[in-house]
Amino acid sequence: MALTAPCLPVTARTTARRIPGPPATGRRTAARRAAPGIAVVFTGAGAALLPWMLVLATTLPASARVSHWATAWIGLDVMLAVALAGTGLLLRRKDPRASPVAAATAALLAVDAWFDVTTSLGTGGQGLALLLAAGAEMPLAVACAVVAGRRRG
Known part of the structure; x- marks a missing residue:
């Protein structure tokens, strides 16, 4: 006997519904x-x-001298490389863990774009920072956000 309402025909749609059970423990x-x-x-x-x-x-002062500046930026780029490669690998494998990794990757890309642009203000590299943010980092961040928004599993 199917667990459907009396006057409904039994179809794949009606039999596939989950029937509420006892609360989870x-x-x-x-x-x-x-x-x-x-x-x-x-x-x-x-x-x-x-x-x-x-x-x-x-x-906060308008400017500051920072030690280990290169280490900070290289560290961020290493995190980005690992996150992007990890997202791609998990997507290729159709692994449900791709969604949270893509969310973290989107956040890293947005942070990288923000700091690239804001730290380049008043320097000769501002145009390149804006170009990379608009043409690469933010579009990749949006793509990662789309992947993160999908329901997997």
């Missing part, structure tokens, strides 16, 4: 109960950054 339920607390922490942390941004806007 174990780790999933505990994680769902903890989620509101974590949500409050994250929301509060985001709100706490607002006054901190005002402090930074009024106290």
